[in-house]
Amino acid sequence: MEQHRTSQPRRRQRPQPPLSAQPPLAPQGALAEGAAVYRVATRPARTAPPVVLALRRLPNPRLTGIGGGLFGAAAMLVLGCLDWLLLDGAPVVYGLLFLPVSALTALWVREADVVTAPISVPIAFAVGIVPISGGTGGFGGQTMAVVTSLAVHAGWLYGGTLIAGVITCVRKVRSMTRRRRRSGGTPRRR
Numbered sequence: 001m002e003q004h005r006t007s008q009p010r011r012r013q014r015p016q017p018p019l020s021a022q023p024p025l026a027p028q029g030a031l032a033e034g035a036a037v038y039r040v041a042t043r044p045a046r047t048a049p050p051v052v053l054a055l056r057r058l059p060n061p062r063l064t065g066i067g068g069g070l071f072g073a074a075a076m077l078v079l080g081c082l083d084w085l086l087l088d089g090a091p092v093v094y095g096l097l098f099l100p101v102s103a104l105t106a107l108w109v110r111e112a113d114v115v116t117a118p119i120s121v122p123i124a125f126a127v128g129i130v131p132i133s134g135g136t137g138g139f140g141g142q143t144m145a146v147v148t149s150l151a152v153h154a155g156w157l158y159g160g161t162l163i164a165g166v167i168t169c170v171r172k173v174r175s176m177t178r179r180r181r182r183s184g185g186t187p188r189r190r
Contacts, residue, residue: 065113069120072105076128089132091149095156098125102160106167111175118165125157126150 048056063071079097087093101124106117126146135145150157 062110065116068109072124073127076124080128080131084131106164
């Protein structure tokens with residue numbers, strides 16, 4: 001026959017270490033002559049430059065590879081439509097706006113998917129160039145206008161891809177260095 005417990009099991013409490021290894025401070029005037037005075041060494045507070053403080057306030061999302069691609073494509077499509085509406089499709093403005101979107105896409109993709117950023121950035125450029133390409137005559141005319149725009153503005157495309165690639169490489173090297181430090185040093189040779 002089973003016997004059920006009637007009371008709750010008790011947890012053992014561990015003794016807690018003292019909060020401070022230093023002796024408590026005596027009130028002023030209570031120190032006798034020759035008594036040891038303890039001073040706490042403090043570092044002066046380091047202040048970061050205003051640019052660094054402003055960058056720390058920016059959002060820091062961690063997107064998956066697909067999320068980074070969708071972010072880049074959606075951002076470039078919105079920027080392409082705004083460029084078409086406000087500036088009649090100025091390709092220089094579109095190219096200049098593509099560079100920070102490339103950098104943000106490479107920065108916001110999580111470490112496990114960081115290699116997808118240089119792949120998704122050119123796709124985002126192609127998606128966003130559709131509104132400003134200026135094609136007429138149906139699907140074929142629009143397709144030829146997009147291909148022509150991609151060929152003519154390849155410098156912006158290569159520049160944004162280069163930015164994403166450099167950021168990806170730096171993040172990957174930093175990740176590998178952190179992982180090596182955590183594991184305890186240099187890898188062993190066989």
